[in-house]
Amino acid sequence: MTESDAPGSSTRSPDWFPEEDRGGGARGSGSRSAQRLAEYQRLREQCPVAWADDHGGFWTLTRHADVKEAARQPGTFASGAPFIMMPNFGDQIPISLNPPEHAAYRRLLNPYFSREAMDRLEPTIRGFVVEALEPLVSAGEGDVVSGFCQPLPARALAALLNLPDAAYIELIEQIAGFERMGWDPGKVGAVIAEVFGNHIGRVVAERRARPLDPGTDLLSGVMAAEVNGQPLSDDIVIQIGVQLIAAGHATTADALSGVMYRLATNPDIQMELRRYPEKIPTAVEEFLRIETPLPEIARDATQDVELHGRTIRAGDRVALNYGAANRDPEAFEHPSACIIDRTPNDHLAFGSGIHKCLGAPLARLELRLALEEVLSRTSEISLAGPGVQTTGLILTGFTSLPLRFKTP
Numbered sequence: 001m002t003e004s005d006a007p008g009s010s011t012r013s014p015d016w017f018p019e020e021d022r023g024g025g026a027r028g029s030g031s032r033s034a035q036r037l038a039e040y041q042r043l044r045e046q047c048p049v050a051w052a053d054d055h056g057g058f059w060t061l062t063r064h065a066d067v068k069e070a071a072r073q074p075g076t077f078a079s080g081a082p083f084i085m086m087p088n089f090g091d092q093i094p095i096s097l098n099p100p101e102h103a104a105y106r107r108l109l110n111p112y113f114s115r116e117a118m119d120r121l122e123p124t125i126r127g128f129v130v131e132a133l134e135p136l137v138s139a140g141e142g143d144v145v146s147g148f149c150q151p152l153p154a155r156a157l158a159a160l161l162n163l164p165d166a167a168y169i170e171l172i173e174q175i176a177g178f179e180r181m182g183w184d185p186g187k188v189g190a191v192i193a194e195v196f197g198n199h200i201g202r203v204v205a206e207r208r209a210r211p212l213d214p215g216t217d218l219l220s221g222v223m224a225a226e227v228n229g230q231p232l233s234d235d236i237v238i239q240i241g242v243q244l245i246a247a248g249h250a251t252t253a254d255a256l257s258g259v260m261y262r263l264a265t266n267p268d269i270q271m272e273l274r275r276y277p278e279k280i281p282t283a284v285e286e287f288l289r290i291e292t293p294l295p296e297i298a299r300d301a302t303q304d305v306e307l308h309g310r311t312i313r314a315g316d317r318v319a320l321n322y323g324a325a326n327r328d329p330e331a332f333e334h335p336s337a338c339i340i341d342r343t344p345n346d347h348l349a350f351g352s353g354i355h356k357c358l359g360a361p362l363a364r365l366e367l368r369l370a371l372e373e374v375l376s377r378t379s380e381i382s383l384a385g386p387g388v389q390t391t392g393l394i395l396t397g398f399t400s401l402p403l404r405f406k407t408p
């Protein structure tokens with residue numbers, strides 16, 4: 001694998017991407033780079049444990065069974081710095097933790113993403129969806145990335161953390177900025193430490209002075225909790241808040257832009273979901289599989305591992321290629337087709353094992369509500385011009401996507 005083939009190295013118009021598998025019924029075309037998909041296929045078939053010299057050298061696993069197994073073996077494939085192409089910029093809780101520390105933090109955080117917590121958030125998030133969509137749909141045309149895909153997850157995170165809505169949107173623009181800057185390590189470190197750290201730091205100080213209900217307010221709950229019999233320092237609480245923002249915004253924005261592109265280029269999928277909105281949750285899973293907005297995450301081998309005739313040595317870096325795994329024909333029939341009623345769908349877009357995405361219930365909620373509202377308010381969604389598909393260093397999505405809307 002060369003650097004240019006690695007996830008996240010180009011910005012292109014989606015028109016550049018040849019369509020894959022445009023079938024009848026509820027199938028669709030792809031928005032991922034044909035080159036990258038071909039490379040995924042080559043690696044899965046011919047070199048399932050591939051070595052690359054870039055970024056200090058690392059292995060890549062591409063088969064679904066191997067990636068899933070490695071994700072579920074945190075004792076052998078340990079978490080630390082989550083991205084191959086970026087240096088570690090400090091502890092990130094919980095993503096850079098390992099057993100046994102990791103479990104205590106997940107136990108603490110999981111209840112804020114429970115079914116009840118999502119049910120409480122649903123009306124607020126539906127309101128955000130409608131507020132963003134109404135002007136776009138009534139104008140008949142607009143860039144869905146700046147008007148919808150970016151602001152929605154920002155406001156959803158603000159609601160999750162009980163932060164002031166308006167102030168938070170500004171903060172999120174900073175994240176979008178440094179992601180689009182190309183994740184320059186120096187700039188990212190500075191933005192994270194100064195902007196998010198300071199912002200969340202101010203909120204944490206406010207909560208110390210006036211705690212909210214720890215049962216429903218995540219930051220108050222974390223501040224009231226103990227891990228290993230010790231209360232958490234403000235620094236740890238801030239790290240948790242920063243991690244939620246960093247992990248929850250661009251991932252969801254990129255996922256949503258991928259879903260909007262797929263809808264716009266697949267009238268049959270639109271029709272099917274308008275007619276049978278009850279299929280939307282299953283369709284969301286298939287969109288997540290085929291888009292895989294976070295295609296690669298790193299681990300560090302803690303011991304020598306023999307796999308498919310290669311030896312991964314203790315201390316080697318290993319990329320779990322969720323993007324390639326999600327296109328593995330051994331795990332998914334017609335893997336490049338978007339089959340919106342695919343069941344079962346054992347995709348790895350949220351990972352697997354102990355680090356499986358904490359925010360998945362919130363991301364699923366946002367995507368479902370977005371689809372419900374955009375489809376019920378329109379009779380036709382189509383491309384209004386060439387979009388720009390950006391793959392920053394670690395994510396895949398669109399930086400702009402002009403769409404046209406017709407109303408019934």
Ligand code: HEM
Binds near residue numbers: 244322349357363
């Ligand atoms: C469609 C949107 C999203 C995608 C595709 C996504 C993807 C992922 C993936 C693949 C992982 C696993 C990382 C690993 O294997 O080490 C992960 C972990 C994580 N995600 Fe997400 N994510 C999304 C949305 C969110 C949201 C909305 C939040 C927060 C509100 C969030 C917070 C986290 C956290 C905290 C972790 C680390 C969990 C742990 O280490 O226990 N994510 N995400």
